[in-house]
Amino acid sequence: KQEVTQIPAALSVPEGENLVLNCSFTDSAIYNLQWFRQDPGKGLTSLLLIQSSQREQTSGRLNASLDKSSGRSTLYIAASQPGDSATYLCAVPLAGGNNRKLIWGLGTSLAVNP
């Protein structure tokens, strides 16, 4: 059974720090992993999707890495800004069978302080 865990649950840092958010999954047979951010009271914004064949994916100050064999992905945020404050979620699609859903972590709530 696929389970996704995110550590830490919450993080508060001063502006300018480089950050690492962690996502782990129990079943390494994944097709891809997607990172999202959610602002309070809003929907989810897709940040990065990293395919199972990829080691990393970059978008601006964001870099996501994937290590399938160890069941881990990290989201690296460079030079954090107050506008980065949000909840960050990772998700993997359930593989195999007839069920079709994304399996979610509970998120890391990030506060970047000016």
Next chain:
Amino acid sequence: GAGVSQSPSNKVTEKGKDVELRCDPISGHTALYWYRQSLGQGLEFLIYFQGNSAPDKSGLPSDRFSAERTGGSVSTLTIQRTQQEDSAVYLCASSLEYYTEAFFGQGTRLTVV
């Protein structure tokens, strides 16, 4: 459209009434999901549509919940005889196919009073 559109953005209803929530996916996306998010909780899967295939309804919490997707595009989630525990944000997402990038709408905040 440019993104996934959900309406209404907010809905307050009395306990026992029926509500309909609408989702307009990104044009050309064959896959459509409904999730709900209760205050302080993770995302709960409700239902998945893929083209003309039978939907995956395994996440619907009770028979008061139903959803349809007409013409492979717009989807409507219906909750009958609403209860206070149905209060949550209902999120819709679409993707080209199942194993591709999912894009979410802004959600419908449902409050049952």
